[in-house]
Amino acid sequence: MKAMKFFSACLFLLPFVSCTQVATNKGDAATEKRVEALLSKMTLEEKIGQMNQISSYGNIEDMSSLIKKGEVGSILNEIDPVRINALQRVAIEESRLGIPLLMARDVIHGFKTIFPIPLGQAASFNPQVAKDGARVAAIEASSVGIRWTFAPMIDIARDPRWGRIAEGCGEDTYLTSVMGAAMVEGFQGDSLNNPTSIAACPKHFVGYGAAEGGRDYNSTFIPERRLRNVYLPPFEAATKAGAATFMTSFNDNDGVPSTGNTFILKDVLRGEWGFDGLVVTDWASASEMISHGFAADPKEAAMKAVNAGVDMEMVSYTFVKELPELVKEGKVKESTIDEAVRNILRIKYRLGLFDNPYVDEKLSSTVMYAPSHLEAAKQAAVESAILLKNDKGILPLQSSVKTVAVVGPMANAPYEQLGTWVFDGEKNRTQTPLNAIKEMVGDKLQVIYEPGLAYSREKNPAGVAKAASAASRADVILAFVGEESILSGEAHCLADLDLQGDQKALIAALAKTGKPVVTVVMAGRPLTIGKEVEESAAVLYSFHPGTMGGPALADLLWGKAVPSGKTPVTFPKMVGQIPVYYAHNNTGRPATRNEVLLNDIAVEAGQTSLGCTSFYMDAGFDPLFPFGYGLSYTTFKYSNVKLSSAALKKNEVLTVTFDLENTGKYEGTEVAQLYVQDKVGSVTRPVKELKRFARVTLKPGEKKSVSFELPISELAFWNIDMAKVVEPGDFALWVASDSQSGENVFFKVID
Ligand code: BGC
Numbered sequence: 001m002k003a004m005k006f007f008s009a010c011l012f013l014l015p016f017v018s019c020t021q022v023a024t025n026k027g028d029a030a031t032e033k034r035v036e037a038l039l040s041k042m043t044l045e046e047k048i049g050q051m052n053q054i055s056s057y058g059n060i061e062d063m064s065s066l067i068k069k070g071e072v073g074s075i076l077n078e079i080d081p082v083r084i085n086a087l088q089r090v091a092i093e094e095s096r097l098g099i100p101l102l103m104a105r106d107v108i109h110g111f112k113t114i115f116p117i118p119l120g121q122a123a124s125f126n127p128q129v130a131k132d133g134a135r136v137a138a139i140e141a142s143s144v145g146i147r148w149t150f151a152p153m154i155d156i157a158r159d160p161r162w163g164r165i166a167e168g169c170g171e172d173t174y175l176t177s178v179m180g181a182a183m184v185e186g187f188q189g190d191s192l193n194n195p196t197s198i199a200a201c202p203k204h205f206v207g208y209g210a211a212e213g214g215r216d217y218n219s220t221f222i223p224e225r226r227l228r229n230v231y232l233p234p235f236e237a238a239t240k241a242g243a244a245t246f247m248t249s250f251n252d253n254d255g256v257p258s259t260g261n262t263f264i265l266k267d268v269l270r271g272e273w274g275f276d277g278l279v280v281t282d283w284a285s286a287s288e289m290i291s292h293g294f295a296a297d298p299k300e301a302a303m304k305a306v307n308a309g310v311d312m313e314m315v316s317y318t319f320v321k322e323l324p325e326l327v328k329e330g331k332v333k334e335s336t337i338d339e340a341v342r343n344i345l346r347i348k349y350r351l352g353l354f355d356n357p358y359v360d361e362k363l364s365s366t367v368m369y370a371p372s373h374l375e376a377a378k379q380a381a382v383e384s385a386i387l388l389k390n391d392k393g394i395l396p397l398q399s400s401v402k403t404v405a406v407v408g409p410m411a412n413a414p415y416e417q418l419g420t421w422v423f424d425g426e427k428n429r430t431q432t433p434l435n436a437i438k439e440m441v442g443d444k445l446q447v448i449y450e451p452g453l454a455y456s457r458e459k460n461p462a463g464v465a466k467a468a469s470a471a472s473r474a475d476v477i478l479a480f481v482g483e484e485s486i487l488s489g490e491a492h493c494l495a496d497l498d499l500q501g502d503q504k505a506l507i508a509a510l511a512k513t514g515k516p517v518v519t520v521v522m523a524g525r526p527l528t529i530g531k532e533v534e535e536s537a538a539v540l541y542s543f544h545p546g547t548m549g550g551p552a553l554a555d556l557l558w559g560k561a562v563p564s565g566k567t568p569v570t571f572p573k574m575v576g577q578i579p580v581y582y583a584h585n586n587t588g589r590p591a592t593r594n595e596v597l598l599n600d601i602a603v604e605a606g607q608t609s610l611g612c613t614s615f616y617m618d619a620g621f622d623p624l625f626p627f628g629y630g631l632s633y634t635t636f637k638y639s640n641v642k643l644s645s646a647a648l649k650k651n652e653v654l655t656v657t658f659d660l661e662n663t664g665k666y667e668g669t670e671v672a673q674l675y676v677q678d679k680v681g682s683v684t685r686p687v688k689e690l691k692r693f694a695r696v697t698l699k700p701g702e703k704k705s706v707s708f709e710l711p712i713s714e715l716a717f718w719n720i721d722m723a724k725v726v727e728p729g730d731f732a733l734w735v736a737s738d739s740q741s742g743e744n745v746f747f748k749v750i751d
Contacts, residue, residue: 034354035345039338041097046070047341048323050099051306053280053314064090067101071320073312073344074102074148074280079424081361084145088357099345100353104148106421107198108167109133111140113373113547114418114425116384117488117524118153118179120543122169122568123630124383125671125693127182133380134186136373138198143367145359147351148199150247152183154234155204158581160569161214163492166420166524166544168209170568171581171627173230174690177237184241192244193352195359202238204249204282206264207231211251214578216491220253225683227253228718230583236273244347245278248310250285257292259285260301265309278347280312281305287316298322303331311340369429374548381545381552387563387631388539388571394516395538396559396633396666397476403446405474406434407467407510408481409453409503410522416456416482417522419544420489429547433480433520436550440558448474456484457501464502468509477510477517478557479536485544488524497528497575504532511535520553526571530624541565559633564669564695566630566738573624577616582627582739583686587614590687591621628673628690628738634664634700638672638742641735647748648712650726654747657707658735662698669697672735674708675742679730682720688739691715708735712749 039047050073057063060083066072067090078084084103091101109115115133116123122130134152141149154176157165169176180202189197207227211218222231235246246269249258258264259281269275286305287298295301302318303326313319326332348354387395397404410416414430438447452467453460471477481503486492498504508531510517516537521529522544533539540563545552555561572580591613598617615621637660644655660672674692678685692708716726728749736742 031349034349035342038345039341044327047337048320050341050344051312052320053312055315060086067091068094070095074104076104078103079144081144081359081364085358092357100348100357102148102348103146105146107137107141107149108151108421110137111424112368113377114422115377115380115546117166117419117544118168119166119170119568120384121380122175122179123386123565125566126383126695127178129380129383130179130182131186132376134183136376138187139196140368142196142198143364149187150201150203152180152202154180154202155209156231157209158579159214160497160525161493162211163488164490166488172690173233175568176234180234181237181241184238184243188242192350199244199347199351201245201247202235202243203247205235205246205258206249207253208249208251214493216493217250220251222253225718239273239275247280247282248285250282252292257289257294259310260289260294260304260308262308278311278343281310281314283314284316286313286318306332306336311343377546378548378552381549382561384565385540385542385556385563386565386567388541388625389533390538390631397557401475403474405448405471405477406437407450407452407471407477408479409451409456410482411451411480416484417544417549418546419485420524431548431550433550433553436554440554452506453502459502464506464509468513471510472513474515477515479507479510479517479519482522483524499527507532507535526569528572528574530573562633562666562668566628566671567625570623570627571625573619577619580623583689585684586687589613591615593621595620626738626740632668634662634666634668636670637661637663638735641745643747647750649750650712652712654710655707657705659703660696660706661703662700665700667699669695671695672706675734677732681727
């Protein structure tokens with residue numbers, strides 16, 4: 001982990017393109033030769049068997065009989081190394097061709113050592129956090145024999161009602177591209193055939209995060225230009241980073257389910273990006289094309305999926321059951337099957353499974369929760385926390401604070417702070433804020449603990465009153481609120497994003513005590529907490545911070561660490577503002593922020609739209625917190641922004657230099673952000689787009705000159721002719737602390 005930290009220090013200023021590495025031995029002739037030799041020996045049934053992924057049934061005998069017949073290519077959800085080896089032995093020793101199984105699991109933000117949810121990791125704006133987290137997850141998961149994870153999830157999500165927003169990197173294409181590529185590199189390590197590497201699986205390809213109304217599995221309607229400008233780039237970046245596999249998504253886009261979408265799978269993924277890895281369906285998403293009304297029966301579903309470019313089917317058995325006949329009837333060509341099997345075998349060879357199929361059954365006991373893993377998870381939790389408010393510098397807590405009240409349902413909820421998609425992390429290894437605070441300050445300070453509510457959805461006015469009364473004896477109240485793990489994640493969408501249960505009442509009652517309230521929110525998404533922000537002296541948003549959330553938060557509260565996280569997604573004031581995201585296009589009547597709001601409108605006011613702009617009468621235009629927002633215990637000043645040239649050609653590189661100064665009292669890290677606006681295009685362009693960011697650490701009073709290199713080619717977009725081009729013209733540029741601040745400077749792109 002030391003090496004990782006060192007690397008982290010030198011990496012952050014590099015342009016994104018240079019940190020992509022291909023880790024898959026692409027084009028390795030020896031591997032291709034082995035693939036062809038094996039393929040030539042396989043019967044049609046054995047080929048189709050490789051295309052079948054089953055979920056473990058528990059009973060080894062039942063699975064073994066299928067494996068012996070060569071009917072299984074991969075198993076999902078086995079985590080016991082002894083059983084994994086036993087199943088692998090059947091494949092190697094008892095099936096005709098001895099083809100190893102590929103063992104898969106959803107290892108999303110940690111295996112045993114749980115890191116912050118991916119949305120939290122994205123708040124760090126630190127690809128090294130994502131890479132370290134994925135590396136630790138790979139080391140732990142591979143120690144039991146898992147060699148394939150279904151991550152990273154890199155769906156752009158601009159609707160926090162959608163529960164799966166927790167699993168991705170938020171609303172921004174560039175941030176998601178950088179973090180997603182870093183996760184791929186972390187999971188896959190230096191080389192796929194290193195036994196600690198696990199194959200990554202960028203998902204869900206594609207557009208799943210744009211589910212209408214934020215309801216999971218819902219249809220999407222993303223036109224090709226938006227698909228290419230916003231939703232596809234993170235997947236292209238993951239391909240460049242060497243991702244070995246891809247997963248199709250559940251949604252249909254404009255009527256075509258991804259699992260049957262030739263355009264995205266063949267034209268874009270294989271054709272344009274040259275992907276030669278394995279494409280798996282999402283859970284039963286082949287047979288779900290029947291519910292979509294896109295296939296009449298399992299046979300048509302299998303035909304459409306395979307002909308569209310899917311290689312392996314997750315759990316719905318339409319391939320094994322239907323493909324033999326489909327091939328006989330000529331509806332699926334055997335050459336199509338061969339191509340799918342090549343893609344599968346290629347990954348198995350690259351993972352080294354043919355040469356080294358078994359796992360050391362004793363290894364895992366020495367690997368899980370290693371001190372370096374816990375340290376990395378703590379650092380990730382520190383960097384993921386966002387300081388949203390800090391009135392009168394209440395944080396960090398000073399030595400004058402002698403008594404603290406620890407309140408709220410998330411203060412000591414070891415399971416709930418782990419977040420969604422945690423199958424293997426154990427709550428008895430979680431360090432909660434209450435325990436960490438007691439450990440850190442328990443002998444110096446009086447800690448009053450009165451949760452008020454047992455869990456986030458609880459309604460308990462008596463509990464609220466009891467907590468408020470106990471808290472009134474403290475100098476400062478620390479209120480830990482948020483969402484239980486189950487309130488976000490797959491199929492866990494919400495129409496109301498206020499704090500659940502009596503948590504709003506709890507914060508209100510605590511505020512009434514007159515004691516300063518420091519609210520810490522642990523959640524899977526941005527919540528509509530405007531009122532609680534007003535009632536609190538300080539707000540720290542940690543998302544679900546994982547195993548080491550407690551010590552990380554204790555360090556932040558007492559100033560052993562300084563917050564540096566930034567919002568990876570816009571925080572709405574109220575649900576009715578959704579979708580609300582910073583990189584929107586302008587209307588013909590852009591908001592001016594001088595809008596007339598509900599209470600300013602006279603009774604019987606005359607009907608007119610003249611002078612009006614795009615906003616809500618009850619919510620105005622701005623969100624609660626913009627994208628990229630986050631405070632520190634110190635303050636930073638940007639000045640002296642200089643461009644290497646005011647006019648650049650398309651093949652040139654713009655250097656942006658600026659001074660960043662720590663103008664406060666604490667050493668701190670600022671995430672400096674570079675935004676660009678293409679002023680006029682052949683189609684309307686976003687008002688701003690993030691193009692670079694850097695974490696810069698400064699001592700009090702220290703000033704550094706920072707520079708970003710931006711190749712003009714990265715200003716390309718899919719234009720009116722559906723060509724990816726840089727259009728000459730005027731551009732505005734901001735170097736800023738968030739997506740809403742900063743003075744703009746201008747440059748031109750010339751032919
Ligand atoms: C999810 C995927 C996941 C798969 C396997 C599906 O329900 O959408 O993200 O990888 O299950 O567990």
